[in-house]
Structure formats: structure tokens, C-alpha cells
Amino acid sequence: MFIGYFTERPYQDPKSGYFGATGKSIMDLNVSNEIYDAELGASLYNRYLDEKIYAEEMGFDGLMLNEHHSTPFCMGGAMNVEASILARITDRAKIVLLGNILPLWDDPLWLVEQLSMIDMISHGRLVSGWVRGTGRESVAHNIEPHYNWERFKEAHELIVKAWTTPGPFRWEGKHFHYRHVNPWVKPYQKPHPPIWLPGVVSRDSLIWAAEQRIPYIMLATEMEPTKQAFQIYHDTAAELGYESGPQNIGYLWKVHVDETEELAEQTGRKYVQGPSNPFLAGNEGTTNQALLHLPGLTSRRRVLPTTSVATAARGGSAGPGGVLSRPYEQQVEDYTIISGTPDTVIPKIRHVLETIRPGSIFFWDGDGAMTHDDAMRSLRLMGQEVLPAVREMAKELDLPGPFEVDPATGQPYVAETNSAQPAEVTADD
């Protein structure tokens, strides 16, 4: 079992009047950055990095980052900058990027270099995920939504080739063109850092992941459709003649642990307060229907069972004031939010693991209106009680993670580096 820690790094500004109970609209993409407070921004960036260091200390295997653009709910507009810092200030946990928004960049070769440098500086701790991005991302960086999937696949091919094929070579594709591909920095890991794919909606992406034997991570979706979507992965694998397992699938959801049930209830409610992702259930933001249906971004016909749930969560049944469907209570009931003391949280996590059978899980915590103290209390209790219990559970349920069983081969995972000679053990080790 691979256990990661995630928070979306919201820009929390109680004075802005946009968040909380003041009722000011936070329609997606309509919040002007004129409210941005530099001191607050600086302290929040450092807070979220500090929490990552503590998460490593508390025993998490992975520190997960994501990236969104032009929005207050995720401050990681340049996630690779945060990852670069983590590469230097942490020393054991994997740095899990879920992920770089592959279609968004006209120069994927720059990504090749950034990611290789992060892998180098971290001595091979990078997990390099790709995403396709939402309509917001296509608008913010003005990239053709209708070529999202084509650009995704072409950039992936280019990056993997640049990581694995000695240069220089030329690349004449449909969307990317290079006369000289020969990045000096190579990744530390061999053949290249693991590539994972998180998602929610697109059937094409999930099947593509299964074809590439790339682990697929479901993001905060309800359990039953999640299970159905993973079955598509497993069925695709079977058609391709290999047996996929827990190592091929991962699941992110909201888990908060606290000292008392009362405190857990109070703090858990903060998930749906403040500038949480307007694409997700129960928050106070308002979605922009045009962004959700940006032309050609995803095929309108080839969607996953998780889509209808995502669509409902995205304002399909928004009530008065734009408050979205699936309030806190309902998310607690369907296990997409688990908040409690270790004693109540652990059996609920077990239920999720038994139902979905993932090899990787990510606890999404410290979000919405949660404070640094809220996040740190939870991290401490996770480290002391929850993670050890979950590891035992995973052994008992036979849920190997992708660093135990290699998703690409189904064989025990072996780490290899790009060293020209076999790595030597130095006195420091």
C-alpha cells in the first residue's frame, strides 16, 4: 500500500469577503486577483510546504501536489516549483505530481527538463503524473480545448522519448515541432520516473492508461461509480492479456482525523467552507457551465460512470444561492468525507479499501477553511495511529502498491537509476 498526503492549497483570506458566509459570488474564473494579499500568499505557500515536511515525518509515502490556474482554490499554479523545493527539503517521501497539465504547454521539452531536475535533486523520488486539465486551464493558458487529447498523447510520447532515447533527434509532430531534442539533464530513475494518470471523466484517458499500464487515480469520486470505472481498467487489461491489480489503481478522498468526535465534526465541515474547488461537491463556489462544456475538451459520448456524479456535483442540481449538491452530511454518509477520531476513521477507511481495492491511496486534508493547526493535529494522529493500522489492513487485504508490484510488469518492483556505472555505496549512506 502506498499512502499519500494531499491538500489543494487554497488561498484562504477571511477578509476578502468572497469566501465563507458573506455571500459574495465566487463564480469560477470571475474572482479578480485584485484582492490578492502578498503577505498572506507568502505565509500560505510556506505553511503548505511545512505541512508536507511534517507529513513525511509522520510516515506518509507520498507528498501529492496538483495544479490549477487562475483560481483561488489551488495556489499551485506552478506546481513544479513546489516540487523542486520538496525535492531539497524532504528526503524520503515520493514527490507525487498529479499532475502536470500536459496539453497546456506549447513546449513540453521544458517539462522534460524541469521534471528531470526534480528527479535528480530528489535522488529519484519523483512520480510524474499527467492530467488533461479542466476548461479553466485551457482558458487560462489559452490552449485549444479541441486538441486537448491529441496534445496530451503527443506530449507524452515526446517526453518519454526524450527521457529514454539518446539525442539529438528531431520531432515533427502535429502539435509539437523540434529541430534539436537533446536535453542535457536526464531523469535519475530508469527508464524514467513513474507516470501516473489521475482523472474523473474521460473514458478515453482511463483506457489509454490501462493500455500503457499506467496507474489510474480516481479523484474524490463516489465509491460505486469509482469501482465501476476501475472495472473498465481491469477489463481492458484482461483484453490486452495482462492482469491488473491494486498496484494499477489509486483513490484520493477526504480524510481528516482529530482528537475528539466533536472537533472532527467541526473541522470536517470546513472541507466545504471557503474557497474549495468549485468543481467538487458541497462547496460554496459556483461553476461556470460554459467552462464545464468547453468545446471538444473531452468527448461528449465517451465518458465514465463517475462523470454523472461529477456532473451532479458540478452544479447539475445547484440550489438557491448556487450552493452545490451533495452537502457535507451526504458526503459523510457515502464515505467521500471521513472525519473522526482514529477509532472511528480506521474502520471506515477499511470499508473503502475493501470496496475499491486500490494499491495507492491519498488522504485529502487541510483544505477548505481548515487552519494550519487543524492540518497538523490530523497529520500527527494519522502518523501515530491511522497509517500503521492502514498498513496492516493493506497487508491483510493483499493490496500491494506500485512500489511493491510494478504496474508495468506485474512483477516485484525494482528501482533502477540512470547511472552510467552501478551506484556505489558511499560512506554517508
Place this chain on the structure above:
Amino acid sequence: MTTGTQAWTEQTVEAAGVQLQMVTGGSGAPLLILHDEFGHHGQLRYHEALARDFSLYIPSHPGFGATERQEWVMNMRDLAGWYLEALDDLDLGPVNLMGFSLGGWLAAEMASMSPDLFQKLVLVAPAGIRPSTGEIFDLFLVVAEEFLTVGFHDPEAAPEYRQVCPEEPSAELAEAWAVAREEACRLSWRPYMHSLGLPHLVHRLKRVPTQIIWGQQDNIVPVSAGQVYHESIPGSRLDLFDSCGHRPELEKTDEFVALVREFLSS
């Protein structure tokens, strides 16, 4: 959708390797009409009126309506190039050409490439040129109904507003809009709805009598773009309607038809 007495034929014709959906009707000199970013809205009053003097040809561009998208078409100039061969195959030239909004941009590209194929050109609030003041309204940041409504200066006063933009669009219409928006997106995403070279290329239209029609209150393509078109095309005429938005043909139908008829018949 037929609103009057004119008989219309809808058929599929083979042109430049594509099965092209085409509505035809009327009698007289041929007039090729290029639809806007939402596809052909059905036959409206201005079609009826123009059909009395002209043979109307109203194709659905590849990627709109029932005409299959051409994957290789990556921008408006590609589409214009394809259309010129389609005109060859349909044996339609030289022909009068009229385009609306995105279709006006297409018409300007086509006529600049092959002026000899066209007798006269009518551009109705065409996209394609960056306005000197203001910005072209972003089609992709709003839902279809909002874009269509913003296109009218006074929607409720326009008799055909609800015909073009029903309060409750049928599933069929919603799908047609989604298909149209995707193709419009492929043609116009970046730079948005314009080509930096077009003001220079349209200079070649000095050989084609060109009428540019615009509403003073156009909230989609600011009327300043009309001035640029007018200044860039030697000998062109610019006809402006007051109290009128992006759709002079729907908001000022009678005056619009009279102006076009006068221009094409002169």
C-alpha cells in the same frame, strides 16, 4: 423550418471529397450564403425575401450540421481553401457571396484568395479582423443561449429571436449547437476569431464590389472592426444600422433586404 411560401430543397451534394449538406431555393442569379458560428438557423424572413430575386445556396460548412468535419482543417484559411475547390466542383462561380459573422470571415478569406470566383461580396458583421477598439465577445466563456442573446440589441423586439434562440431548446438543437461550437472553436480559438494577416489580404478585394453591413450596437464584433474592413478594402461600402446589434438581418430585416438587393442588383 419554412416560414413562408418559398419552396426549399435540402440535399447532400458531393464537393471536394465531402458530402456537403445544402439548402437551396429561389430563382435568379446565384447567391451563396455562409452561415455563422452556430450553423444554419433554418430559413428565416430574410431568406424568403432574397429568394424572390436570387437562387440561394446555403451549405453547412464541414463540421456544422450534417456535414462531416474535416480533421485536417485546423484554421479558417484551411477551410477557405477547401471551400474554393467545393465551388469548383459545384460549378458555382462566379457567384455572389454573403457571409455572416464567422461565415463573413470565411467569405473574406475565400474572396481574397480567389477574387475572380466572386461577382459581389456582402459581409454582415464579419469576424476575422481585430477591432481597433473593443474586443470580440468570447463565444466560449458563455453558454449558447447567452451568446445568441447578446447578439441582439433588443432581442424581444426582434420577431425571429425566439426562432433562433428558443427558450427551451430541443435536444436536437442543443446537440447541433454543441457540434457547431466545437467546429467554431477549431476555427477560431487562437488568435480568437481573427487573423492578423487578413486586413492585408483583403486589399485584393479591390476587384470585387464589397458591401459591409454592421449594427452600431454590435456586442459581438465591435463596429470598429467594420471600419478596419472598410479601410482595408478599396472601394468597399460600409452600411451601418442604428439601434441594431450583431444581427441586422434579424433586427432590421426589411432594411437589410432592401440594402442587399439594391447592392447586388446595381
